[in-house]
Amino acid sequence: MIRQDYEYRGLLAATWDLLRGDTSTWNDRFFYKEVIARYGQPVLDIGCGTGRLLLDYLGQGIDIDGVDNSPEMLGICREKAERLGLSPQLYLQQMESLEVPRTFRTILVPSSSFQLLTDLDDARHAMRRFHALLQPGGVLAMPFMILWKDGDLLEHHDWRVMAEKVRPEDGAVVRKRSRTSYDVPNRLEHTDDIFEVILEGAIVAREHHRRSPGTRWYTQDEAVSLYRQAGFGAIHAYAEFTFEPAPLGIPLFTIVGQKLS
Numbered sequence: 001m002i003r004q005d006y007e008y009r010g011l012l013a014a015t016w017d018l019l020r021g022d023t024s025t026w027n028d029r030f031f032y033k034e035v036i037a038r039y040g041q042p043v044l045d046i047g048c049g050t051g052r053l054l055l056d057y058l059g060q061g062i063d064i065d066g067v068d069n070s071p072e073m074l075g076i077c078r079e080k081a082e083r084l085g086l087s088p089q090l091y092l093q094q095m096e097s098l099e100v101p102r103t104f105r106t107i108l109v110p111s112s113s114f115q116l117l118t119d120l121d122d123a124r125h126a127m128r129r130f131h132a133l134l135q136p137g138g139v140l141a142m143p144f145m146i147l148w149k150d151g152d153l154l155e156h157h158d159w160r161v162m163a164e165k166v167r168p169e170d171g172a173v174v175r176k177r178s179r180t181s182y183d184v185p186n187r188l189e190h191t192d193d194i195f196e197v198i199l200e201g202a203i204v205a206r207e208h209h210r211r212s213p214g215t216r217w218y219t220q221d222e223a224v225s226l227y228r229q230a231g232f233g234a235i236h237a238y239a240e241f242t243f244e245p246a247p248l249g250i251p252l253f254t255i256v257g258q259k260l261s
Contacts, residue, residue, distance in 0.1 A: 007116060007214070008049065008070035011195035011207040015174045016050055016073070019163040023052050031241035032108050032141060035256065036062060039139045040105035046095060046130075047113030051077035051088065058086050065089040067098065095126035103135045109142040118188060118213045127230035134259040140232065143241070143254045147189045147217040148182045155181035159194065173198040187222075188213035220248055223255050232257030 008016070023029070032053060036043055041063040048054045048066030050073050057064050058081075066088055068074050074090050081088050091100055095109075095117060107130050117123045130140050148154075159177040167174050177194045191214035197205040218226070220237050227235045235257040237246040246253035 006069045007209070007211060008068075008073045010072075010209075011197070011205060012193070012209055013050075013070060013072040013076065015165075015176070015195060015197075017076070018165050018167060018174055019176055020052075021165065024056075027241040028110055028143065029053060029056065031243075031254070032110065033057070033062075034243075035108070035139065035141050036106050039137070039258075042102065042104050043106045043108065044100070044104045044133065046098070046107060046109045047111060047116075048077065048090070049073045049111075051080055053108070053110055054088055055081055055084060055086060058088055059084060065091065065100065065102075065104075067091045067093050067095075067100070069094045096122040096129065098126070098129040098133065100133065103133055103138075105135055105138040107134060107138070107140045109140070112143050112145045112215075114142050115144065115215050115217060118216045120216075123216070123226065124229065127226055131230045131232060131259055136259055136261050139256050139258045140227070141254060141256045142223075143252060144218050144220075144223050146219070146249075146251045147215060148184055149249075149251065152182070154184065162193075167197070170199065172204070183213065187217050189215040189217065191215065220246060220250075220253055223253075227255060227257040231259070233260040234258040 043062060043064040045054045045064055045066045048068050054064055054066045071092055074092055077090060117126055134140065156179045159179050162176045162178045164173060164175045175196045179192045181190045190212040193209045195207045196203050224235050224237060235255065238244060238254045239246040239250055240252045241254060
């Protein structure tokens, strides 16, 4: 059953691709493709959203399915796929109760989407579901972002403009403003986002999205421990989206763990 408080809805979903801009040269695109080349297909893209990676890989002939908990994001993905002449297999499901009809050689959870599971029990359930859906020898690849470090502010009181783009179809300005606070002992980020559409100087649409908490972060050791607890072996922590070992304390790292049997 899909929760009704899924995050990617309304203007957040509708403006997602516009505010992200061109993602074709993002490093993770090439990194995950190499992971797939090393460990094989089929592939499951968890948190596939509007199809940033899924549609690119599918267009290249990779056997890949997608999962997301937002019907709005999946709707956009289907519209984009139709324009490209693609027919992806998409599932409206949550990570922690994932159940799809086949198993995979490679599971990807891009864009740190796993960190949207703020409840630790939900996170552990999701890890067990990922492990269950892998074929022996298959891998789970997930990036992790450390969202706060010593010396950072615990709370940003002022609204900051995080993104602003002109919508091509009507010339409207689309703006995202945000403020955040951090519960450091529990590794939780609380987020406030305001989305505005401004046409000819007037705000024609406005939404306030608050998530409290919105995101959980993990140290490298904590992320590796999650993999071990779920039954993964041959666990590697890589620096950002490279195959270089991740130094301790690096703010962005990717964990790849293998289902050994």
